[in-house]
Amino acid sequence: MKKVATIKEIAKALNISISTVSKALNDHPSIGTMTKDRVKAKAKELHYIPNQAARSFQQKKTNQIGLIVPSLRDQFYVECISGIEAEAIKHNYKVLLCQSHEDPQREVDLVNMMLLQRVDALIITTTKSTTNYDHIQELEQMGIPVLFFVRVPNDFPCHYIRNNAFDASQKATEYLIKKGHKNLAHIKGPVNLRTSRERAEGFQSALASHNIKINPSYIVTTDLSQNGNENAIKKLLSLAKKPTAVIAFNDLVALDAIEYIKKKDKTLLSQIEFSGFGNNRLLRYMDYPLTASVEEHPYNMGVEAIDILLQLIKADNEPSEYLQIVHSCELHTYR
Amino acid sequence: MKKVATIKEIAKALNISISTVSKALNDHPSIGTMTKDRVKAKAKELHYIPNQAARSFQQKKTNQIGLIVPSLRDQFYVECISGIEAEAIKHNYKVLLCQSHEDPQREVDLVNMMLLQRVDALIITTTKSTTNYDHIQELEQMGIPVLFFVRVPNDFPCHYIRNNAFDASQKATEYLIKKGHKNLAHIKGPVNLRTSRERAEGFQSALASHNIKINPSYIVTTDLSQNGNENAIKKLLSLAKKPTAVIAFNDLVALDAIEYIKKKDKTLLSQIEFSGFGNNRLLRYMDYPLTASVEEHPYNMGVEAIDILLQLIKADNEPSEYLQIVHSCELHTYR
DNA sequence: CTGTTAGCGCCTTCAC
DNA sequence: GTGAAGGCGCTAACAG
Numbered sequence: 001m002k003k004v005a006t007i008k009e010i011a012k013a014l015n016i017s018i019s020t021v022s023k024a025l026n027d028h029p030s031i032g033t034m035t036k037d038r039v040k041a042k043a044k045e046l047h048y049i050p051n052q053a054a055r056s057f058q059q060k061k062t063n064q065i066g067l068i069v070p071s072l073r074d075q076f077y078v079e080c081i082s083g084i085e086a087e088a089i090k091h092n093y094k095v096l097l098c099q100s101h102e103d104p105q106r107e108v109d110l111v112n113m114m115l116l117q118r119v120d121a122l123i124i125t126t127t128k129s130t131t132n133y134d135h136i137q138e139l140e141q142m143g144i145p146v147l148f149f150v151r152v153p154n155d156f157p158c159h160y161i162r163n164n165a166f167d168a169s170q171k172a173t174e175y176l177i178k179k180g181h182k183n184l185a186h187i188k189g190p191v192n193l194r195t196s197r198e199r200a201e202g203f204q205s206a207l208a209s210h211n212i213k214i215n216p217s218y219i220v221t222t223d224l225s226q227n228g229n230e231n232a233i234k235k236l237l238s239l240a241k242k243p244t245a246v247i248a249f250n251d252l253v254a255l256d257a258i259e260y261i262k263k264k265d266k267t268l269l270s271q272i273e274f275s276g277f278g279n280n281r282l283l284r285y286m287d288y289p290l291t292a293s294v295e296e297h298p299y300n301m302g303v304e305a306i307d308i309l310l311q312l313i314k315a316d317n318e319p320s321e322y323l324q325i326v327h328s329c330e331l332h333t334y335r
Numbered sequence: 336m337k338k339v340a341t342i343k344e345i346a347k348a349l350n351i352s353i354s355t356v357s358k359a360l361n362d363h364p365s366i367g368t369m370t371k372d373r374v375k376a377k378a379k380e381l382h383y384i385p386n387q388a389a390r391s392f393q394q395k396k397t398n399q400i401g402l403i404v405p406s407l408r409d410q411f412y413v414e415c416i417s418g419i420e421a422e423a424i425k426h427n428y429k430v431l432l433c434q435s436h437e438d439p440q441r442e443v444d445l446v447n448m449m450l451l452q453r454v455d456a457l458i459i460t461t462t463k464s465t466t467n468y469d470h471i472q473e474l475e476q477m478g479i480p481v482l483f484f485v486r487v488p489n490d491f492p493c494h495y496i497r498n499n500a501f502d503a504s505q506k507a508t509e510y511l512i513k514k515g516h517k518n519l520a521h522i523k524g525p526v527n528l529r530t531s532r533e534r535a536e537g538f539q540s541a542l543a544s545h546n547i548k549i550n551p552s553y554i555v556t557t558d559l560s561q562n563g564n565e566n567a568i569k570k571l572l573s574l575a576k577k578p579t580a581v582i583a584f585n586d587l588v589a590l591d592a593i594e595y596i597k598k599k600d601k602t603l604l605s606q607i608e609f610s611g612f613g614n615n616r617l618l619r620y621m622d623y624p625l626t627a628s629v630e631e632h633p634y635n636m637g638v639e640a641i642d643i644l645l646q647l648i649k650a651d652n653e654p655s656e657y658l659q660i661v662h663s664c665e666l667h668t669y670r
Numbered sequence: 671c672t673g674t675t676a677g678c679g680c681c682t683t684c685a686c
Numbered sequence: 687g688t689g690a691a692g693g694c695g696c697t698a699a700c701a702g
Contacts, residue, residue, distance in 0.1 A: 052452050053395075053694095282590075343679075
């Protein structure tokens with residue numbers, strides 16, 4: 001078992017002081033080229049590997065970014081993480097990844113853990129039922145920048161990056177309207193999510209601007225479970241006048257709905273068009289694909305998230321302003 | 336901006352020594368109950384939050400586990416990560432996640448980074464073209480246990496967890512044979528991967544044990560890109576005697592193949608059955624689903640990976656034996 | 671240019 | 687029971 005050398009040992013081997021070695025290794029300008037070379041040579045010889053843990057400790061900077069997402073089951077977050085990780089590494093930051101599993105208590109624990117770890121910043125997508133943000137705001141008070149990702153609190157100002165759910169939803173709805181639909185329904189997401197509200201509003205706004213009366217029974221809700229999704233479409237199918245187009249909260253909701261219809265009455269399949277959110281990569285393998293899906297560019301959002309945090313980390317002092325980015329989406333149409 | 340208290344400040348506030356505070360907070364037996372209570376109360380009052388970075392540094396133990404996977408685009412690894420993260424957190428370990436993007440040089444960099452970070456252990460799925468393992472073996476020499484995950488090197492003994500690709504492939508092939516197929520083809524994965532070989536061998540073994548002659552032109556290869564997948568099926572379709580069943584290297588390969596067939600000649604769809612690996616959750620939404628897919632239980636593999644590593648971390652000394660786990664898979668049939 | 675000193679926050683002997 | 691001292695590996699004044 002090899003042991004790692006420390007700068008101390010390099011110093012001893014070279015008969016110079018520890019600080020000289022330190023400076024030499026860090027290319028400090030005040031060190032002679034020759035000394036630097038000697039030190040570096042010896043460092044290589046002794047298999048010196050700087051101890052990042054020690055460095056983090058003494059510099060009060062870990063170069064780690066905490067990341068808390070609800071779940072890796074959601075392709076969307078996975079894409080985000082992919083972007084986050086790639087961009088973080090590029091800037092010499094490492095990502096500490098955790099899942100809250102939509103459990104607010106677990107979220108609290110994880111956030112506290114991030115505090116223990118002294119991550120330099122935190123990216124968090126809160127639980128769909130998070131209502132108390134104390135634990136998160138505490139981080140900010142301790143000077144750890146927090147970026148709310150996708151799901152952002154309504155009650156107080158904060159740094160965030162989210163996408164323009166309203167606009168996207170409007171686009172999707174409009175696309176279906178232009179395809180001739182008059183009876184459009186919306187399967188809405190969990191009420192706690194701001195995104196749910198925005199997508200619903202975008203939906204309604206599109207109808208309004210085309211002078212289509214909004215039928216309240218055309219708006220149903222799901223908790224995003226398979227069961228919830230099925231119940232939602234069930235309600236819509238039970239209506240005397242069935243909708244001919246459905247804007248679903250996301251792709252999976254739409255797929256579950258379609259699946260349900262397939263089981264119940266295949267003939268209905270051709271009579272209802274679906275639009276989703278997420279533009280899942282596997283959609284293109286589907287045979288009764290959604291008519292359209294909103295592409296949210298999750299990878300890019302991840303990259304941007306890191307870029308924002310790097311700014312905040314650098315700024316360091318109390319932020320004069322909150323960085324708030326609203327990402328625009330585009331509709332990807334399949335037919 | 337709140338400042339975090341240190342044990343020093345607690346000590347000062349209480350007029351006792353730092354070491355007493357430290358011991359009190361750690362419930363050291365030699366400290367009086369009353370003192371402990373006073374210390375803990377004051378700690379809470381001052382918003383004391385132990386500095387994990389300092390602790391890691393001084394205990395030479397970070398409680399972090401490095402994780403390097405090729406890509407988050409692959410649903411399989413995502414599921415693994417999910418299990419790894421969940422189990423790690425449960426045992427108070429954190430996961431440092433990185434993607435190699437199948438780039439061996441990047442892999443080297445990441446492994447070295449893990450070394451800098453002094454992670455307590457590393458889980459790695461090597462690049463599909465990794466041939467040199469020096470950087471990884473160096474970790475082991477430094478006392479950092481390494482667990483090869485899914486992709487394991489052939490040349491030397493190591494700790495690993497992988498699944499029984501041979502057996503799984505055999506099962507899948509047999510299932511199709513029992514459904515009456517005589518002309519079975521295999522779309523093989525990249526040659527560098529041991530898994531490719533094993534799946535191919537399982538395929539051949541099944542044929543052999545059913546006295547079906549192996550037709551060499553029925554075995555084609557893909558590099559797993561969409562293009563590669565399409566070329567593979569193209570080759571099979573160009574044969575005078577087309578296969579009626581195809582064991583694909585994984586679900587995505589099968590899906591690309593099916594997609595290709597759809598585009599070329601829909602009538603062929605009903606004449607060729609496909610089996611895949613991975614049992615992607617979205618398969619159930621497909622209308623021309625695979626006939627079967629091998630479920631590899633990635634989440635559980637992730638959990639097990641952590642359990643193994645915890646053993647290795649605890650064992651600490653030179654391992655007397657290599658822990659090698661071969662996970663068995665089961666065939667999930669769709670029709 | 672190089673060395674000395676001090677300290678980051680915490681834990682662990684070892685005295686008392 | 688409690689405290690004093692030392693050190694983990696590294697960096698950053700400051701002094702020479």
